[in-house]
Amino acid sequence: MLRHSALDTIYKVGKYSSSKKKSLTFKELKSLEFLQITCWPDKIDEINNLLIKKLKIKNIPGFNKGILFENKSLWRMEPLKWWLFNKEIEVSEQIATILDMSHAFTGIEIKGDNSSLFLNRHLPIDLRAGNFPDLSSASTAMHHVSVKLFKISSNNYCLFIPRGFALSIWEMLLETADQFGYEVLER
Amino acid sequence: MKPSRLKNYGKINRNNVLSFTWDNKKYKGFEGDTLASALLANNIGVVGRSFKYHRPRGIFSSGVEESGALVTVGLKDRRDPNVRATTQELYDGLKASGQNAFPNVNFDLAGINNYLGRFFASGFYYKTFMGIPPFEWGKGTAIWMFFEKFIRKAAGMGSASTLPDPDSYEHAHDFCDVIIVGSGPSGIAAAIEAAEKKLDVILVEQDSIIGGDQLSEYEFDSSHIENQIKNLGIKVMTRTTAFGLYDNCVVGLLERVTDHLSLPDKTLPRQRFWTIRAKHIIVGAGAIERHIAFNNNDIPGVMTVNASKHYLNRYGVLTGKKIVISTNNDSVYETAELLSEAGANVTVLDSRTNFEIETNTTFEIRRGYVPYNINGSKKIDSLDISKSENINKSETINCDQVLLSGGWSPAVHLLSHRGVKPKWDYENACFLPSDTKENITMIGSSRGLWNKNDCIASGVAGATDALNRLGISKTNYFFPKPGGWKNPIKPLYEVKYKKSRSKSFVDYQHDVTSDDVRLAHREGFISVEHLKRYTTLGMANDQGKMGNIIGLSLMADLLNKEIPEVGTTVFRPPYTPVSIGALSGRNVGKHFRPLRVTPMHQWNIDHGAKMIEVGLYQRPWYYPKENETLSDSYIREATTVRKTVGICDVTSLGKIAIQGQDSTEFLNRIYSNGFSKLQVGKARYGIMLRDDGIVMDDGTSWRLAENEYFMTTSTGEAAKVMSWLEELLQTRWTNLSVNVTSVSEQWAGVSVAGPKSREVLNNCVVDSSVVTNNNLPFMGVTSTFLKGKIPCRIARISFSGELAFEVYVKSDFANTMMDLLWENAKKYDGCLYGLEALGALRVEKGHVTAAELDGRVTIDDAGLSKMASTKKSYIGSAMRKRGVLKNNDREVLVGFFPANLKETFNAGTIVCEKNNIKGQGIGRITSVTYSPELRHWIGIGFVKGGLYRWKDTTLVGADPVRNKQMNLKIVSPHMVDPKGEKMHA
DSSP states (O other): OOOOOTTTTTTTEEEEESSHHHHHOEEEOTTTEEEEEEOOGGGGHHHHHHHHHTTTTTTOTTTTBEEEEEEEEEEEEEEEEEEEOOOOOOOTTTTTTEEEEEEEEEEEESSSHHHHHTTTTTTTOSSSTSOOOTEEEEEETTTTTEEEEEEEEOOOOOEEEHHHHHHHHHHHHHHHHTTOOOOEEEH | OEEEEOOTSSHEEEEHHEEETTTTEEEEEETTTTTHHHHTTTTTTOOOOOOTTTTEEEOOOTTTTOOOOEEEOOGGGOOOOEETTOOOOOTTEEEOOOSSSSSSSSSSSGGGHHTGGGGGOTTHHHHHHHHHHHBBBTTTTTHHHHHHHHHHHHHHHOOOOHHHOOOOOOEEEEEEEEEEOSSSHHHHHHHHHHTTTOOOOOOOOSSSSGGGGGGGGGSSSTTHHHHHHHHOOOEEESSEEEEEEGGGGEEEEESSSSSOSSSSOOOOSSSSEEEEEEEEEEEEEOOEEEOOOBBBTBBEEEEEHHHHHHHHTOOEEEEOOOEEESSSSSHHHHHHHHHTTTEEEEEEESSSSOOOOOOOOOOOEEEEEEEEEEEESSEEEEEEEEETTSOOEEEEEEEEEEEEEEOEEEOOOHTTTTOOEEEEEEETTTOOOOOOOEEEEEGGGGGTOSSSHHHHHHHHHHHHHHHHEEEEEEOOOOOSSBOSSSOOOOOOBBBTTTSSOOOBEEEEETTTEEHHHHHHHTTOOOOOOOHHHHOEEEEEGGGTTTTHHHHHHHHHHTTTTTHHHHHOOOOOSSSOOOOOOHHTTTTTTGGGOOOOOOHHHHHHTTTTEEEETTTTTTEEOOOOOOOOOHHHHHHHHHHHHHHHHHEETTSSEEEEEESSTTHHHHHHBBSSSTTOOOOOEEEEEEEEEOOOOBEEEEEEEEEETTTEEEEETTTTTTTHHHHHHIIIIIIITTTSSOEEEEOTTTEEEEEEESTTTTHHHHHSSSSGGGGGGTSOTOOOEEEEETTTTEEEEEEOOOSSSSEEEEEEEEGHHHHHHHHHHHHHHHHHTTEEEEEEHHHHHHHTTTTTTTOOOOOOOOOTTTGGGGGOOOOOOOOTTTTSSSSHHHHHHHHEEEEEESSSSTTOOOTTOEBBBEEEEEOOTTTTEEEEEEEETEEEEEEEEETTOOOHHTTTTTEEEETTTTTEEEEEEEOOOOSSTTTTTTOOO
């Protein structure tokens, strides 16, 4: 089934700010697939064990941390809430509830030498390595819109914007990116 | 005064000559100049006119405290008024002009004010123009407002451009262990010490290069320090002013990114508004040299002593040839020596008699002498001086410049922003910073240290203090004692020559004189806060940097008190002005607010929708065909829906997933009507009350599974309802196993409404049997597939009163769904309809929205009493039974027809009895529309007692805003298909 992204009308692949070195790249994450898992407060141990078993992972990520495995990832977004990417899972409703949120967000991969500097033009988050190491996540706000930020590795981030605001935030991001020089990559 | 550029002085780049214009005349300067230094080098003495008296003003300082050389820079949409020439870097092509003068600052017609000055004392405007003496003619606000515009025009400063600002601005955030404000000797020492101890350090400097006061030293070269700082990994932010300190070590800063560039890079913002969160703040903001109040102390050519040193050694400009320096402290002697060495004839008047000074150069020192009057108008001709012990005219000195130093005031402004009151130091005649428990350390001359070695030592101590407070070290340290001069300062604030009327200025920027302070005292404005507001002392961008201490000392003298007993005003942010553009950042134009669109936004536009903002959402308003007006269009759309079928984007409705074993119990508690028996595969309309019994919101909840619901809310209340549900689960009902998640963005929804809607859906779903009347009865819900295997949820719900369905698909499939539905709707001559037609349809049915549910309406007022369960307890169930909410005289939902069906009315019309048309009347009309079905205007709203009290009475609709009045008939709010036969078809 063909999915239409929130950015379809304005997503223009190419290099911008020709006079500058391209120190940023943007790429929309195509056909996002993820589930939200919300467990009951007294079922933390059960959900941990279940996720370790079903996902075949060694450890459960701590709060605001994530792990990558194969082409999948698991992020603990809130004390009782996880986002599981690219993997179906079934969990007893006695332990947790599951919700498909794949269409609720627009995911943008932001990479490049100046990506932290660039993100701090909008986000009041301390992105220094000591405070925000690789595989960290944060819930924050951009232009009064609640967004989620994942740090995959140094200078490599994923930003998740509520779908309805993605068009507007994308425009603002590119306005700011102009001073750094940027490239929009194929999705 | 004939300043000249000296060959072997200065840190300017003489290889790069810059052209600029001042009052439309071309001049030359050099890279590294400020506008002020370039003007001085070009022998331009008069650069402004004063605020009130329009007196000629020159350049008083070399920094942010400047209150004379306020100029306008740029033209047209880039015209920037009230720029301090002393901080504006020169660039090629800079265009600057004087302000507050006509035709120009050299000859200003309003200069007449100077001669009428005795009438313009503090409070003159208010005393005079709020009732013209002698008969108090026109007393009151009206007459003041009449005169105010003339007064403002006469007294104003520069004028801002009225054109849209073409520049961009941005916000930015940063974080560090220690932020150091000021890159003077103490700031640099602190930065190096902290960085060597492995702290993450940001060093902030408002100037274009680091060095602070060291830039006024002949030998100082900042480049080797820059290298050292760079090697230590210290982040240096030049051209950046820390304008305010806030809670939890948050610093507000303004970076001037392109204000110094001739051809700025268009991708760069003009200014950047930084919010930096540090663990510790070290302030080495320096100190500001004070002037001395005496008659005509504002004539162009008057300057602070330290400023003259800066112009000499940084810009290579000797500001005078025959210079008199007036002082009461040791700080001037080095400058006197330098100026003398540079070729000036220097005389120092020191108000002290017993002191020892060692100098290498011969210049005259007049011990125990003070100035009391400057002779001249646009330039200094001579200076009248006298013995300080007995102020009588004794001598006149010919000179072209008068340099003043009445002492130094540490820049405690930033600390003051944190509510820390400075303490008066008698020994140094200045306010010093008090201690604070916050992680803020003051260093250098901002803590009253006057010599460089002490400043450096304080920087190291400040860094150690930061390390200790951050728990990184426990090292002993000490700050040098305030002061550092060989001879004590002798307080000198004003020299008053009693035989003549004087204009001795305390605050240059607002033309506040010492006589104004005395007038304030006479009239009872003796508190410093009253003094400030009565005289305007220390207001605007000066913020008391130069004149505050003098004003306080005068008031203390008048009250026979000491300065600390009089107190000081609180310095507030910003330390220096911050442009509105920088405050706004990128949140301007179309990004003023975040724009929210539905997944079929572009689809709607491509199909002719005119959009309207509803909250943050862009929603289709109407879909005009060729030449159709809004009215034409929505009437056609609503008619089509009633006749065949219409499709409307309803994605903006709030959508909440409710999951968990206690979901049914949860809904039963939050809705006024029962949900415990709602079957899987059915939806129910529900009303939520607030705790106080008033209606909060309405919507539907669909039972998708035993423990799973899909709730819809009104568009405007979606966020509020979501927060409310979370609050209830987190605070009141923590034992309920329920998860709520906003899925507003996950699902895109349309309403397919009209007698042909089922047939349209029949053609669109994979299995047409799912939408038959049997399988999908009124309020039935099904999860199925649209053609193309698009999973969807369909509920048979009607807002229009027609046979109707709401269809939801995951957002990325919205366009595909729209293509499919529209292709089939067209076969039945259907239409796309927007918010305007939706409104018409629901008003015909008497369905309420936020226009009716405005926070005052009960469930009974809305005519929905049957939905209030008597068998259970729910939010608001107790409070809705209060007597005041059960009063028979409450306003109840009704329908309105104009008595004359050809007439119209508007929402907001007040409903009155015929012989009592006044005040709030007996009701109000909340929503109106032309009814395509009834073919006349209709409305819904509220009237006291409701339909049965007024059904046979003609009431009056009063619309004083539009100067309209009409007779009204009260009818049932259910004006079309009251029995609901259509939607049950």
